[in-house]
Amino acid sequence: MTQENQPVIYDENQIIAERRAKLTEIRQTNNAFPNTFRRDHLTSELFKQFNELSKEQLEEQPTIVKIAGRMVLKRVMGKASFATIQDMSGRIQLYISNDHTGEPVHAAFKHYDLGDILGAQGTLFKTKTGELSIRVTDLQLLTKSLRPLPEKFHGLADQEQKYRQRYLDLITNEETRKVFAIRSKVVQAIREFFVERDYLEVETPMMHSIPGGASARPFSTHHNALDMALFLRIAPELYLKRLVVGGMEKVFEINRNFRNEGISTRHNPEFTMLEFYEAYQDFTYLMDFTEQMLAHVAKQVLGTTHISYQGKTMDLSKPFMRLTITQAIQKFHPDYTTEQLNDRNYLIKKLQALNIHLNPNDGIGGLQLSLFDETTEHLLFEPTFIVDYPAEVSPLARRNDNNPGVTDRFELYIAGREIANGFSELNDPEDQAARFQEQAKAKDAGDSEAMHYDADYIRALEYGLPPTAGEGIGIDRLVMLLTDSPSIRDVILFPQLRQED
């Protein structure tokens, strides 16, 4: 290791040294990092506006344009050269020749490197193969790139580097740019969907003194001035329902949650969650609402509700299946009889035989859920609402009027993954207090994911939460589905990785 106050140059090589030397030379005569060039077009606009014109039409009505971007291809041929410039919208080819720029500009261009950022002015024309290009009259180096780009044909292939140096992945790989453009549009479409329906977008705290709203282990931190323990939120749920108590009868929030748990192709420690609440509605309304929203988002973003995911297709415009936990198990495993699935002893024996972890205190519902999670969940490719969740695993959901052992709750599965979780909210403060107490007991008994008793939340419920329906949707997983991405890391710009070195 170098001494502390010396710059650490850890991976200089010959290519970087040569580029540095070029930069030093540029500094002798010019501002090496000018910020005076202004483009008047994006490359995609030029194609949209002028690609229809013929070679002759372009020559008759010369159009002068200014564009800027990163040079990603370069072909030098003596007295004339071609370069491909990439900006946020696309690419266009430059034609640089001594005839139109003068020899010194072309000579300087020959020393520019792939990755350099250039500003160009010139006249639109079409090459003999009919490609819209710019015949350059003025060319400026706007930013010298000191590091070589990944190989121009294969791009960046190393998965680790794609995640760690996402900027390189974005420069190199159009597919990656597309994924994050879609992600942006998905969020946009969802936001519009709610705003059109008179929902209020809100932001609730990311730092909670009592982490609540989900069963998960939190990240903990400390506020110095208040000398107080704080937790990064695992869910916004309890705050959003406090807002419904306050009269915000339709609210939504799109924001990050943090869970201190395993990392996988489906899990990142920080992930984006949509949660929304609407007073005077129930969970059946949410299921219809969710169907509409997903179809709308797909249509809006992809132009179709026909989704292809990892080689299989589905149609988001059809009504989603609705199955109870036991119906779903039987649909994929017809050998289980209804009697067996309602026999506590049978379930315990079966789960043990399948080597499935089970909570010995679980009632029949909890055992059914364990069996479902292990045997059936991953098979639910077509969008499917699973209903009849047991109250014991749903501490914030309203009990069913006819069967108090289950709640008015659903989870939505698509492509074998949980995408959404919604329910009619538990608004009986005394029942909620009792459920919190059960959770606190479980916590004392060693369940690190059990919930805390949140006294202020109970107090809020005591003022009166109107009958309400609420739901959370995992945005990252939704984007995975809509971009055909196999890993959650592919839809998060900077996924969590171990520290380098």
Place this chain on the structure above:
RNA sequence: GGGUCGUUAGCUCAGCCGGUAGAGCAGCGGACUUUUAAUCCGUUGGUCGCCAGUUCGAUCCUGGCACGACCUACCA
């Protein structure tokens, strides 16, 4: 947490049943005024992830470690 696989030039990858390494791209020099991953000639560039062990000798074999990918477990 467990399992499998991987790590060689800036990038994409070969290779070595053990004798300190190659290609293409990028770079540098040269030719070339319509190229398209331009082409042609010449050329620079390597702690073969790290640390031990075995060996006369290790990039290669063995063990450990680091990092990553995938699968699996908890979770959304």
